[in-house]
Amino acid sequence: xxxxxxxxxxxxxxxxxxxxxxxxxxxxxLYFYWYRQILGQKVEFLVSFYxxxxxxxxxxxxxxxxxxxPDGSNFTLKIRSTKLEDSAMYFCASSGQGAHYGYTFGSGTxxxxx
Amino acid sequence: KQEVTQIPAALSVPEGENLVLNxxxxxxxxxxxxxxxxxxxKGLTSLLLIQSSQREQTSGRLNASLDKSSxxxxxxxxxxxxxxxxxxxxxxxxYSGGYQKVTFGTGTKLQVIP
Numbered sequence: 001x002x003x004x005x006x007x008x009x010x011x012x013x014x015x016x017x018x019x020x021x022x023x024x025x026x027x028x029x030l031y032f033y034w035y036r037q038i039l040g041q042k043v044e045f046l047v048s049f050y051x052x053x054x055x056x057x058x059x060x061x062x063x064x065x066x067x068x069x070p071d072g073s074n075f076t077l078k079i080r081s082t083k084l085e086d087s088a089m090y091f092c093a094s095s096g097q098g099a100h101y102g103y104t105f106g107s108g109t110x111x112x113x114x
Numbered sequence: 115k116q117e118v119t120q121i122p123a124a125l126s127v128p129e130g131e132n133l134v135l136n137x138x139x140x141x142x143x144x145x146x147x148x149x150x151x152x153x154x155x156k157g158l159t160s161l162l163l164i165q166s167s168q169r170e171q172t173s174g175r176l177n178a179s180l181d182k183s184s185x186x187x188x189x190x191x192x193x194x195x196x197x198x199x200x201x202x203x204x205x206x207x208x209y210s211g212g213y214q215k216v217t218f219g220t221g222t223k224l225q226v227i228p
Contacts, residue, residue: 033216035218042218042219042220042221043158043203043205043218044218045215045216045217045218048215056215089155091157091158093216100146100163100165101146101163102146102148102160102163103148103160103205103207103216104160105150105157105158105159105160106157107156107157108156108157110155
């Protein structure tokens with residue numbers, strides 16, 4: 001069964017550093033998403049991406065965040081200057097078009113900002 | 115703004131019991147609804163997807179129902195097993211103006227006691 005792949009599985013970074021989280025969505029999917037989950041809290045929507053542009057973003061997704069689909073297969077989330085409160089599990093997801101498509105999530109990247 | 119609530123927040127049952135998890139949402143104009151399972155520190159595994167035109171879906175010991183008009187979905191787990199212990203999340207997908215968004219519920223943490 002097709003999978004969404006995320007790398008790395010765990011990243012530790014110093015406050016103020018830039019990080020790039022990588023995702024390879026399912027190849028025939030059209031919609032791509034990033035979600036995050038702070039430890040012990042609910043899964044929160046960050047951003048959705050369709051047709052090579054951001055289609056929606058939450059209030060969490062401020063100017064420190066950006067997404068890119070640089071080569072037609074990878075989908076990246078960049079955090080420009082990490083803060084302690086950015087520590088969380090970041091999930092990438094993709095879906096096809098149509099109500100019969102659900103979301104397929106990757107296994108996540110645990111980001112720890114120290 | 116779509117809000118998704120799950121009741122109960124936590125549930126502990128003896129092995130073999132049948133149980134029902136509840137999910138309610140405020141905006142009934144949904145595209146589909148998906149139930150996920152999350153093991154501690156892990157990603158999200160899709161269990162069942164119900165399209166807005168459907169009323170229920172079944173997979174093995176799991177049965178999910180959807181009542182759009184009342185803004186409710188239930189996940190029924192038959193003959194529970196210790197391996198069912200996890201957090202169960204419902205996610206409601208809306209589709210408006212070409213944009214899609216998924217809102218997650220607060221989750222139900224299930225413990226099945228051997």
